[in-house]
Amino acid sequence: MxxxxxxxxxxxxxxxxxxxxxxxxxxxxxxxxxxxxxxxxxxxxxxxxxxxxxxxxxxxxxxxxxxxxxxxxxxxxxxxxxxxxxxxxxxxxxxxxxxxxxxxxxxxxxxxxxxxxxxxFLTYGTTIHGLKDRGHLKAGDTLLVLGAAGGVGISAIELGKANGARVVAAVSSEQKAAFARQCGADETVIYGRPPFDKEQSKALAEAFKAACGPGGANVIFDIVGGDYSEPALRSIAWEGRFLVVGFPAGIARLPLNLTLLKSCDVCGVFWGAFAAREPARNAAHIKELFALLKDGKINPxxxxxxxxxxxxxxxxxxxxxxxxxxxxxxxxxxx
Structure with a gap:
């Protein structure tokens, strides 16, 4: 073979x-x-x-x-x-x-x-664990998704919408933004390629804030890391949840004073370890995903x-x- x-x-x-x-x-x-x-x-x-x-x-x-x-x-x-x-x-x-x-x-x-x-499994399993167990996403929340046009990002858009959230999708091109909107995103932000200098980082933070609205993002689903993470964190809501999911753009360095000012949480999302440690809870998530697939609410x-x-x-x-x-x-x- x-x-x-x-x-x-x-x-x-x-x-x-x-x-x-x-x-x-x-x-x-x-x-x-x-x-x-x-x-x-x-x-x-x-x-x-x-x-x-x-x-x-x-x-x-x-x-x-x-x-x-x-x-x-x-x-x-x-x-x-x-x-x-x-x-x-x-x-x-x-x-x-x-x-x-x-x-x-x-x-x-x-x-x-x-x-x-x-x-x-890896995409939707990661996302349902992240949004439910780590992000405590609820109906009416604003969800900011970085890297929203990839497999995990699209799963976050779909599961966010299935749970009644307003979804802001951040992507790197207009083509990807159109795709994210097609998959259910309510708003999109197009960002450039890093590295970002101080002014570029500030401009991206302002773009995130404008898209998320005056209340900020209740949950941030960060799949990319690197220079994107700090501007996203600056758009977080009071007592928001910043979910660290991946870092293809590099491991971010976050100024922890922001977590104090927003009284927010920074949470890791490691689905593989969760599935191994808590197979019964993971199986329940998979069962829920199968039901959402049957109902047409998710679609890889x-x-x-x-x-x-x-x-x-x-x-x-x-x-x-x-x-x-x-x-x-x-x-x-x-x-």
Whole structure:
């Protein structure tokens, strides 16, 4: 079988398409024939050894996938050959076949495509955990989303609207702003590329304040970090919640006096650790996401599809912030 693997620290150009033996499931495991694997920000940094998780090499990136069970290991009774499943694996998904622990499996929602199934967990799972458990978002709140045109950003727009919030989407181009509005954003802010000098940072803060309104943003969903974070924090409401979700633009340095002046909270959002530590609460979130998907209130926007042979290019597109919506690598029969 084919798999796209990292043999040395580096960018997507270092990945190689390898031919390896088909893995056999052990006790409590199943083998999944992968049909779709979503590409996410962790895939761009795990191959550079910059992620919290550092798998032994060689390994395949790809942390969430959907496919069909084709073999089960000893002791597996709740899953069967032919079941359509979604798996959250952390890595290993860019392969034609993957062995997965049954604790990492969820049944595919009825009627959902493999592409949709593979695009749910890391994006929407991160966001529902962040907005519900960390941000305590409620109807009538103003939600500011940075990096709003990517997969996680679109999930924040949709889940924000589903929970009755007013959503301000911050993006880097008019094309992305139009896409964010199409996905439900009430207001958009277009920002430039960092680094920002003092005046540029102040101007961006004023743009955020104007879009959020006089009350400020009750919840800020910061997916990008870097020079964008401080201007966003300056637009926060009294007792607002600033959610640290990711930092493709770099790790931000926040002046903590702002947290005192606004009596606000700065909260980390680490969905993978939450899911591992509190599987029952995570399962409840996933159940809620499936219901929202069925009702049409969320819908992963697949903007680009690549075959496994071009998986490195899929990672590069996300790394270079060219993606609008979700990027997915597809394999095999999609029916």
């Amino acid at each position: 084919k798999t796209l693997r990292s043999h040395a620290v580096g960018g997507p150009e270092t990945l190689t398409l390898d031919e390896v033996a088909v893995p056999e499931p052990g006790p409590g495991q199943v083998r999944v024939a992968v049909r779709a694997c979503a590409i996410n920000f962790p895939d761009t940094i795990i191959i550079r050894d910059m992620y919290q998780m550092k798998p032994p090499r060689p390994f395949a990136p790809g942390g969430e996938l959907a496919g069909v069970i084709e073999a089960v290991g000893d002791g597996v009774t709740d899953w069967h050959v032919g079941d359509r499943v979604i798996a959250s694996t952390g890595f290993g998904g860019l392969a034609e076949k993957v062995v997965v622990d049954t604790r990492q499996l969820f049944a595919m929602p009825a009627g959902a495509s493999f592409e949709t199934g593979a695009s749910l 926007r697949i903007s680009a599809r690549y075959p496994l042979e071009q998986g490195a290019e899929a990672i590069r597109v996300l790394q270079d912030r060219e993606a609008v919506g979700k990027v997915v690598v597809t394999m095999g029969d999609q029916s």
